[in-house]
Amino acid sequence: MEIVTFSKNVFIPLTRTCRNSCAYCGFRKNDYKLMKPEDIKSLLLKAKSALEALFTFGEKPDVYAKFRENIKRLGYNTFIEYVRDMNKLAVDMGFLPHTNAGVLSYNELKTLKPFNASMGLMLEQAVELECHAESPGKKPEVRIKTIKNAGKLKIPFTTGILVGIGESEYDRAYSLEVIADIHANYGHIQEVIIQNFSPKPNTPMANWKPPSLEDMLKTVKIAREILPSDVTIQIPPNLVEDVTPFLKAGARDLGGISEVTPDYINPEHPWPSINSLKKVLEKNGFILRERLPIYPKFVKLGWFSDEIAELIKLNSDREGFRKA
Numbered sequence: 001m002e003i004v005t006f007s008k009n010v011f012i013p014l015t016r017t018c019r020n021s022c023a024y025c026g027f028r029k030n031d032y033k034l035m036k037p038e039d040i041k042s043l044l045l046k047a048k049s050a051l052e053a054l055f056t057f058g059e060k061p062d063v064y065a066k067f068r069e070n071i072k073r074l075g076y077n078t079f080i081e082y083v084r085d086m087n088k089l090a091v092d093m094g095f096l097p098h099t100n101a102g103v104l105s106y107n108e109l110k111t112l113k114p115f116n117a118s119m120g121l122m123l124e125q126a127v128e129l130e131c132h133a134e135s136p137g138k139k140p141e142v143r144i145k146t147i148k149n150a151g152k153l154k155i156p157f158t159t160g161i162l163v164g165i166g167e168s169e170y171d172r173a174y175s176l177e178v179i180a181d182i183h184a185n186y187g188h189i190q191e192v193i194i195q196n197f198s199p200k201p202n203t204p205m206a207n208w209k210p211p212s213l214e215d216m217l218k219t220v221k222i223a224r225e226i227l228p229s230d231v232t233i234q235i236p237p238n239l240v241e242d243v244t245p246f247l248k249a250g251a252r253d254l255g256g257i258s259e260v261t262p263d264y265i266n267p268e269h270p271w272p273s274i275n276s277l278k279k280v281l282e283k284n285g286f287i288l289r290e291r292l293p294i295y296p297k298f299v300k301l302g303w304f305s306d307e308i309a310e311l312i313k314l315n316s317d318r319e320g321f322r323k324a
Contacts, residue, residue, distance in 0.1 A: 009256035010047035018058025020135035026200030032066040052293040053090035059102025087115035098293035114305040117294040120158030126175040151186025156298040160193025164211035190295040224250030238269040296320025
């Protein structure tokens with residue numbers, strides 16, 4: 001029986017303020033608010049069975065003066081310094097952070113690396129699209145640069161493509177080829193998410209039709225052909241009706257699943273229960289195993305900092321999965 005992995009996590013949306021204005025996004029609010037340390041600590045205390053602390057939030061919120069004022073009130077000069085300290089807070093409480101902060105510079109990635117088991121940034125598409133016209137951080141070249149810089153720093157990395165936002169089938173294949181090329185050079189990409197666009201009310205793309213099951217399955221199959229064998233394909237289990245056909249097409253990971261927080265990006269799609277997924281997988285010849293936010297391969301390679309080494313050793317088994 002083949003192994004399919006997932007990570008038990010807690011979703012920490014530090015802020016919904018974002019410099020980008022994507023035509024499909026229902027997450028962005030730009031109210032300049034941010035979660036305070038006591039809020040984060042309280043949330044982590046509720047997620048006792050989780051190991052991954054998923055920090056996901058709007059990109060470069062400190063381009064706004066009002067947000068910078070809020071950061072300074074907490075005693076910080078930059079938002080990245082605050083993110084780093086909140087990552088450290090999670091580590092001190094026994095969690096392994098995975099931060100998806102949008103586009104970051106080399107130095108910003110270097111700042112966050114010590115207190116992150118892995119990091120991520122969706123490429124989305126390696127071509128310019130109309131839905132990103134008001135999103136400077138969605139320009140392919142700046143996202144590619146961030147992913148490459150993560151490789152230079154040996155950060156185990158998650159990326160992926162968003163399907164159904166105006167791209168062609170050729171664009172999807174090209175985007176996957178770009179990811180494969182980056183991995184060939186740096187070897188740091190642990191997984192690629194194939195995520196289907198889900199329309200959100202009160203957005204310019206509210207009435208767009210999401211990609212069909214056939215389109216998604218074809219994309220997963222193409223991804224498995226293009227990507228190296230050591231890069232796992234992830235399919236979000238809350239965005240599809242049945243994960244089985246995607247596993248048969250080549251996906252082998254179900255991403256982060258939380259028992260205490262919703263998917264703040266797609267709140268209309270609740271997480272399936274881990275037990276129900278286990279039953280479905282077992283019926284179809286697969287075994288569900290929990291992993292850390294850092295994949296087993298990189299656990300074995302030792303691609304982690306001294307700051308989180310003890311936590312990784314404490315929570316991983318000989319194969320690099322989460323210890324039972």
